[in-house]
Amino acid sequence: xxxxxxxxxxxxxxxxxxxxxxxxxxxxxxxxxxxxxxxxxxxxxxxxxxxxxxxxxxxxxxxxxxxxxxxxxxxxxxxxxxxxxxxxxxxxxxxxxxxxxxxxxxxxxxxxxxxxxxxxxxxxxxxxxxxxxxxxxxxxxxxxxxxxxxxxxxxxxxxxxxxxxxxxxxxxxxxxxxxxxxxxxxxxxxxxxxxxxxxxxxxxxxxxxxxxxxxxxxxxxxxxxxxxxxxxxxxxxxxxxxxxxxxxxxxxxxxxxxxxxxxxxxxxxxxxxxxxxxxxxxxxxxxxxxxxxxxxxxxxxxxxxxxxxxxxxxxxxxxxxxxxxxxxxxxxxxxxxxxxxxxxxxxxxxxxxxxxxxxxxxxxxxxxxxxxxxxxxxx
Amino acid sequence: xxxxxxxxxxxxxxxxxxxxxxxxxxxxxxxxxxxxxxxxxxxxxxxxxxxxxxxxxxxxxxxxxxxxxxxxxxxxxxxxxxxxxxxxxxxxxxxxxxxxxxxxxxxxxxxxxxxxxxxxxxxxxxxxxxxxxxxxxxxxxxxxxxxxxxxxxxxxxxxxxxxxxxxxxxxxxxxxxxxxxxxxxxxxxxxxxxxxxxxxxxxxxxxxxxxxxxxxxxxxxxxxxxxxxxxxxxxxxxxxxxxxxxxxxxxxxxxxxxxxxxxxxxxxxxxxxxxxxxxxxxxxxxxxxxxxxxxxxxxxxxxxxxxxxxxxxxxxxxxxxxxxxxxxxxxxxxxxxxxxxxxxxxxxxxxxxxxxxxxxxxxxxxxxxxxxxxxxxxxxxxxxxxxxxxxxxxxxxxxxxxxxxxxxxxxxxxxxxxxxxxxxxxxxxxxxx
Numbered sequence: 001x002x003x004x005x006x007x008x009x010x011x012x013x014x015x016x017x018x019x020x021x022x023x024x025x026x027x028x029x030x031x032x033x034x035x036x037x038x039x040x041x042x043x044x045x046x047x048x049x050x051x052x053x054x055x056x057x058x059x060x061x062x063x064x065x066x067x068x069x070x071x072x073x074x075x076x077x078x079x080x081x082x083x084x085x086x087x088x089x090x091x092x093x094x095x096x097x098x099x100x101x102x103x104x105x106x107x108x109x110x111x112x113x114x115x116x117x118x119x120x121x122x123x124x125x126x127x128x129x130x131x132x133x134x135x136x137x138x139x140x141x142x143x144x145x146x147x148x149x150x151x152x153x154x155x156x157x158x159x160x161x162x163x164x165x166x167x168x169x170x171x172x173x174x175x176x177x178x179x180x181x182x183x184x185x186x187x188x189x190x191x192x193x194x195x196x197x198x199x200x201x202x203x204x205x206x207x208x209x210x211x212x213x214x215x216x217x218x219x220x221x222x223x224x225x226x227x228x229x230x231x232x233x234x235x236x237x238x239x240x241x242x243x244x245x246x247x248x249x250x251x252x253x254x255x256x257x258x259x260x261x262x263x264x265x266x267x268x269x270x271x272x273x274x275x276x277x278x279x280x281x282x283x284x285x286x287x288x289x290x291x292x293x294x295x296x297x298x299x300x301x302x303x304x305x306x307x308x309x310x311x312x313x314x315x316x317x318x319x320x321x322x323x324x325x326x327x328x329x330x331x332x333x334x335x336x337x338x339x340x341x342x343x344x345x346x347x348x349x350x351x352x353x354x355x356x357x358x359x360x361x362x363x364x365x366x367x368x369x370x371x372x373x374x375x376x377x378x379x
Numbered sequence: 380x381x382x383x384x385x386x387x388x389x390x391x392x393x394x395x396x397x398x399x400x401x402x403x404x405x406x407x408x409x410x411x412x413x414x415x416x417x418x419x420x421x422x423x424x425x426x427x428x429x430x431x432x433x434x435x436x437x438x439x440x441x442x443x444x445x446x447x448x449x450x451x452x453x454x455x456x457x458x459x460x461x462x463x464x465x466x467x468x469x470x471x472x473x474x475x476x477x478x479x480x481x482x483x484x485x486x487x488x489x490x491x492x493x494x495x496x497x498x499x500x501x502x503x504x505x506x507x508x509x510x511x512x513x514x515x516x517x518x519x520x521x522x523x524x525x526x527x528x529x530x531x532x533x534x535x536x537x538x539x540x541x542x543x544x545x546x547x548x549x550x551x552x553x554x555x556x557x558x559x560x561x562x563x564x565x566x567x568x569x570x571x572x573x574x575x576x577x578x579x580x581x582x583x584x585x586x587x588x589x590x591x592x593x594x595x596x597x598x599x600x601x602x603x604x605x606x607x608x609x610x611x612x613x614x615x616x617x618x619x620x621x622x623x624x625x626x627x628x629x630x631x632x633x634x635x636x637x638x639x640x641x642x643x644x645x646x647x648x649x650x651x652x653x654x655x656x657x658x659x660x661x662x663x664x665x666x667x668x669x670x671x672x673x674x675x676x677x678x679x680x681x682x683x684x685x686x687x688x689x690x691x692x693x694x695x696x697x698x699x700x701x702x703x704x705x706x707x708x709x710x711x712x713x714x715x716x717x718x719x720x721x722x723x724x725x726x727x728x729x730x731x732x733x734x735x736x737x738x739x740x741x742x743x744x745x746x747x748x749x750x751x752x753x754x755x756x757x758x759x760x761x762x763x764x765x766x767x768x769x770x771x772x773x774x775x776x777x778x779x780x781x782x783x784x785x786x787x788x789x790x791x792x793x794x795x796x797x798x799x800x801x802x803x804x805x806x807x808x809x810x811x812x
Contacts, residue, residue, distance in 0.1 A: 002731070360472070
């Protein structure tokens with residue numbers, strides 16, 4: 001598989017870019033933030049997304065989706081990264097849709113997937129509990145109760161958790177925190193008794209929530225996949241999320257880099273363009289190389305996910321680790337090279353820095369994935 | 380925009396990792412479009428035939444990386460094989476034209492398409508088969524001759540490169556023309572049908588073993604510095620040529636000082652037009668940089684993590700008993716894998732006609748810095764054991780000498796700073812760069 005976009009993929013990119021840059025430039029996020037918008041994204045725009053086939057991009061055609069792959073999902077994520085558009089695409093269309101498609105039985109798929117495709121259902125995966133992403137440390141408990149289960153515990157950083165219509169909750173049905181066996185995924189109605197949701201306004205003005213589960217009762221049909229065997233399903237969908245976030249970070253890095261290079265070509269000090277200074281040229285060139293390498297690693301990971309999710313782990317770890325390091329560097333250089341302007345809220349660069357910080361934590365940061373690679377390679 | 384579109388055949392031809400140096404070197408100008416199913420079937424047939432042939436013909440001793448410089452076969456008039464398997468492997472590959480698989484058959488190559496060449500490389504990599512012939516003729520001069528040489532020059536030189544008969548060296552740098560290569564002063568004065576060449580080159584790799592040299596000389600001292608240079612070929616046995624090896628910090632002498640004292644060379648040995656040698660030089664440099672950048676990506680031998688674990692030991696969890704080093708190795712491996720993907724992508728971009736011509740500078744910068752990091756880690760992993768310089772146990776200090784050797788990676792072929800300058804100017808279009 002060549003590591004360049006096909007003609008069809010280029011068309012997809014152009015159409016995503018057209019829509020997103022037109023309807024949701026960075027000012028769109030700024031407006032939602034300043035207005036303290038209760039939804040945190042534009043429902044109207046999400047409908048356009050659905051009409052263009054993006055909401056169900058990964059959903060098989062039999063469920064009303066476009067039936068495309070992770071490379072294509074990454075293309076959309078990258079465009080989202082360029083303008084920082086807040087959107088249910090990551091939580092609903094990538095992570096939740098993949099969870100349902102990979103783990104769901106026929107009834108679950110036909111109930112939820114068509115609604116995701118049509119844009120009428122928002123869904124999200126609730127996995128993190130502590131300060132850092134540690135899926136195996138999941139300790140939210142699900143104990144058997146009657147014909148079903150009872151859930152107790154708390155989740156953090158649940159993307160779009162304040163507006164989701166369906167929660168996919170990682171819970172421990174057996175074993176102890178740290179073990180892969182004993183994890184189970186549950187489909188939970190956020191309106192169920194015992195669920196309390198606190199929207200968390202975050203540094204990046206995107207959408208997330210903390211959710212508490214106090215003896216929430218779910219029936220046996222709510223299990224997604226196999227009881228106690230949810231670990232590998234979770235691994236797979238997390239890797240899909242990681243690949244998608246890496247793509248968002250590539251788009252984000254490239255955009256902030258582009259803006260920074262343009263600034264170097266326009267800003268004058270000491271009687272010359274600051275882009276003439278070799279100190280800045282070399283740093284810009286290093287950042288360019290970093291971004292190119294990260295882009296390739298990310299494409300490689302998405303292709304690996306398309307080929308075989310179960311075997312993509314190393315490629316995904318490389319991509320997410322690289323994307324984290326590169327985006328962090330890109331936004332820091334962006335602010336530094338914009339000088340005082342970079343520190344102002346009026347200038348957009350700060351938005352990129354804030355979003356990069358959140359993306360870095362999402363589904364595991366660079367340290368997490370670097371350590372995962374070491375573990376996988378047995379040293 | 381219709382999104383009902385299906386992915387067609389994307390998974391059909393999954394290729395294993397390609398090796399950067401030879402790849403980029405030979406495929407820069409090749410265009411390739413999406414393959415039809417028939418072509419695909421042909422390619423799969425080629426793959427199984429190639430695999431069978433390699434299995435039958437590659438001696439087991441040649442299925443692991445060379446462990447020392449002496450173990451690498453460079454060809455040339457005075458060459459010797461270091462082992463019988465080395466000879467057998469070289470001769471069998473030569474007879475198939477696979478020392479230069481993608482060169483045209485008429486010049487001693489294998490005539491393979493870019494896709495076939497990729498398959499051959501992948502199959503060789505899978506088997507761990509080493510290149511049968513290492514040669515600056517293959518990596519650097521060949522591509523330049525194929526693009527700029529006249530028919531007579533191609534017919535004269537390319538087959539001898541392919542057959543390992545002539546070993547070439549590169550006369551580029553001079554004592555006062557390093558990073559600023561175009562300020563070179565070695566002069567070639569016209570005298571009838573000949574040029575008479577006088578001057579000095581430095582850092583000439585293996586000049587003391589080379590049979591011929593491709594050399595940059597100043598043919599017009601009055602012209603602007605890039606416009607008075609010619610690219611010329613001559614025999615190192617010519618009267619007036621002498622070499623002196625330079626002892627490096629590694630204790631080896633891979634480079635020489637090379638002196639020309641009135642060396643007489645026919646004008647017909649100029650490649651491209653007289654005074655237009657800079658074009659040839661730049662083109663060749665792209666290949667040289669691509670070759671050097673591959674060094675950081677060379678996944679040969681045992682993984683760093685294992686080497687370190689053997690040397691340092693592991694804790695109860697089986698983790699390397701030095702958590703900081705473990706992190707360094709893992710970070711290195713993240714970057715190494717990412718660079719490998721980028722090298723693969725560079726080839727794909729070149730095939731799709733989307734490559735930026737200066738991208739090899741970006742890869743050269745990153746690949747060489749990464750290779751230096753690899754050896755810093757290897758030295759740290761080896762600890763005291765990696766400090767021995769002369770013992771049998773240390774194979775005469777192979778590791779510290781290799782470590783020191785890598786320090787030249789980011790200097791030779793254009794320093795990292797020059798590479799970054801090229802990226803800034805030619806790719807980012809920054810002012811005054």
